[in-house]
Amino acid sequence: MSAFALENTEGKPVAVALSERVHWVGAFDPDLRTFDIILKTANGTSYNAYVVRGNAGVAIIDTVKEEFADEFFARLESIADYSEITVIVLNHLEPDHTGALPELMKRAPQAQLYISQKAQSMLKGLLKQDEISFIPVLTGDTVSLGDRSLYFLHTPYLHWPDTQCTYVPEEKTLFSGDVFGCHFCDKRLFNNETGDFRFSFEYYYAHIMRPFKEYVLRALELIEPLPLKLIAPTHGPILRDRPERYIQRYRQLSSPGLHSELSPNQKTLLIFYISSYGNTRRMAEAIYKGAMQVQDVRVSLYDLEGGEVSPFVDLIEDADGLILGTPTINGDAPKPIWDLLSSLTVVNLKSKLGGVFGSYGWTGEGVRLVEDRLRGLKLRVPIPGLRVKLIPTVDEIMECEAFGLELAQELMGLRENKIINFADLA
Amino acid sequence: MAKATITFEDINVTVTVPAGTRVIEVSEKVGSAITYGCREGDCGTCLMKVTDGWNNLTEPSVLEDKVLRDNMAGKHNRLACQAQALGGKICVKPA
Ligand SMILES: Cc1cc2nc3c(=O)[nH]c(=O)nc-3n(C[C@H](O)[C@H](O)[C@H](O)COP(=O)(O)O)c2cc1C
Ligand SMILES: [Fe+2]
Ligand SMILES: [Fe+2]
Numbered sequence: 377m378s379a380f381a382l383e384n385t386e387g388k389p390v391a392v393a394l395s396e397r398v399h400w401v402g403a404f405d406p407d408l409r410t411f412d413i414i415l416k417t418a419n420g421t422s423y424n425a426y427v428v429r430g431n432a433g434v435a436i437i438d439t440v441k442e443e444f445a446d447e448f449f450a451r452l453e454s455i456a457d458y459s460e461i462t463v464i465v466l467n468h469l470e471p472d473h474t475g476a477l478p479e480l481m482k483r484a485p486q487a488q489l490y491i492s493q494k495a496q497s498m499l500k501g502l503l504k505q506d507e508i509s510f511i512p513v514l515t516g517d518t519v520s521l522g523d524r525s526l527y528f529l530h531t532p533y534l535h536w537p538d539t540q541c542t543y544v545p546e547e548k549t550l551f552s553g554d555v556f557g558c559h560f561c562d563k564r565l566f567n568n569e570t571g572d573f574r575f576s577f578e579y580y581y582a583h584i585m586r587p588f589k590e591y592v593l594r595a596l597e598l599i600e601p602l603p604l605k606l607i608a609p610t611h612g613p614i615l616r617d618r619p620e621r622y623i624q625r626y627r628q629l630s631s632p633g634l635h636s637e638l639s640p641n642q643k644t645l646l647i648f649y650i651s652s653y654g655n656t657r658r659m660a661e662a663i664y665k666g667a668m669q670v671q672d673v674r675v676s677l678y679d680l681e682g683g684e685v686s687p688f689v690d691l692i693e694d695a696d697g698l699i700l701g702t703p704t705i706n707g708d709a710p711k712p713i714w715d716l717l718s719s720l721t722v723v724n725l726k727s728k729l730g731g732v733f734g735s736y737g738w739t740g741e742g743v744r745l746v747e748d749r750l751r752g753l754k755l756r757v758p759i760p761g762l763r764v765k766l767i768p769t770v771d772e773i774m775e776c777e778a779f780g781l782e783l784a785q786e787l788m789g790l791r792e793n794k795i796i797n798f799a800d801l802a
Numbered sequence: 803m804a805k806a807t808i809t810f811e812d813i814n815v816t817v818t819v820p821a822g823t824r825v826i827e828v829s830e831k832v833g834s835a836i837t838y839g840c841r842e843g844d845c846g847t848c849l850m851k852v853t854d855g856w857n858n859l860t861e862p863s864v865l866e867d868k869v870l871r872d873n874m875a876g877k878h879n880r881l882a883c884q885a886q887a888l889g890g891k892i893c894v895k896p897a
Binding site for chain 2: 493497537726727729751755757759786789792795796797
């Protein structure tokens with residue numbers, strides 16, 4: 377049994393104290409199984425919202441999903457009067473935490489809304505009203521509640537562009553938004569009382585934060601120096617037992633692995649192919665050979681049919697360049713290629729080098745389609761895709777070697793200055 | 803027609819373009835690391851640094867200025883999907 381009550385004697389939801397001045401006023405959603413389309417949860421989730429009370433003001437930090445507004449308002453009413461609320465903070469604008477905002481603004485019209493600098497243009501799109509008054513804040517901005525204060529940390533892209541965290545120094549408490557959260561519904565609420573949620577924590581990171589590792593590392597620079605007693609995220613357990621462990625875990629998960637084994641001047645280039653009659657494979661081997669001629673490029677060649685997608689995604693995340701070989705089958709690249717490509721949204725590919733090649737019979741669309749997809753994934757694709765009709769000739773094999781060589785040189789920044797006319801670009 | 807040259811410093815490629823060409827159109831084709839997201843000047847993905855020829859680009863619109871500010875862009879930064887070449891020499895690289 378927990379040491380706190382979630383309801384009063386009449387069965388009405390009430391707030392839960394994290395300290396004398398900080399209360400949880402969130403809601404439980406035990407029936408949820410799929411979140412944001414991309415996440416599964418086996419026991420639902422919680423939408424955590426909080427109240428911070430100072431002797432000169434009361435702040436609400438985040439709200440809940442719209443359907444759960446009643447539960448949120450009931451808990452809030454058990455601890456504060458609407459007229460006392462001076463501040464509303466939104467750590468990001470996603471509807472699972474802003475759903476009750478319009479109603480809250482009606483009930484506490486005097487409260488001042490604080491959002492991150494980057495949230496300004498999104499607020500309009502979300503509330504569909506003009507003339508919303510708000511104060512945009514950045515790292516270092518503070519708001520006083522008298523003997524308690526809010527200190528903002530600008531932590532963009534974790535996982536929305538407008539994400540921020542809010543720190544209350546007098547409580548040594550970080551309101552981290554979705555950062556350090558997970559979809560796990562457990563009414564015991566605190567990490568030293570709930571069931572084992574580590575798998576949810578890891579899973580949430582892998583699907584929500586992983587694409588933004590670079591930004592996680594930047595945010596950790598701001599978070600790590602803070603004296604911390606408690607982390608209060610917007611989903612899942614409240615981290616009051618050794619919160620620093622979760623920060624350390626985020627650092628581990630966000631730090632590159634393989635790079636530590638490469639010398640600083642080396643770069644990695646991965647070649648993946650799939651092939652029904654061996655034609656694309658012959659091309660792949662020649663491209664591999666060509667790329668191997670360039671010093672300091674660590675090239676690897678893999679047949680997509682020989683592995684699972686997920687370890688390949690890990691490899692690609694840490695690589696500097698990615699070359700894909702695909703035949704054209706029924707007017708398209710075959711499904712294993714698209715399976716790999718559709719799994720890459722969990723990693724950041726921006727500015728990696730990309731290249732595509734493949735054998736075809738009569739139409740050969742596969743290569744172009746994959747090139748477009750790589751560009752869509754924000755890779756740079758400087759050298760047009762290489763296509764060979766059916767079985768590569770000796771000359772075509774040499775072209776493949778040159779293609780590999782050129783891509784490897786491009787990767788190492790060894791290509792000479794080129795002057796091109798726009799009209800000649802494909 | 804008036805011409806401009808845009809040099810992508812990250813890949814060492816210079817392209818001669820007709821005046822009015824948006825930087826992103828060229829960047830995408832030559833494979834510079836200036837990559838795009840929304841293409842409408844909203845998301846800030848295509849942020850680039852203009853190292854030479856700032857005045858050879860169209861001026862930022864009110865919208866672009868706002869997005870640049872929201873993204874805390876530094877001096878000499880522009881959005882590649884908004885900036886159009888006017889003429890002369892322009893040098894850019896990813897921000
Ligand atoms: C079931 C099937 C469908 C195909 N559809 C196309 C197609 O739509 N367009 C095309 O250019 N080639 C098509 N091809 C031809 C292959 O692209 C060609 O045989 C190529 O050389 C195969 O390369 P691989 O040996 O690396 O798999 C098709 C081949 C098969 C077996
Ligand atoms: Fe979110
Ligand atoms: Fe969330």
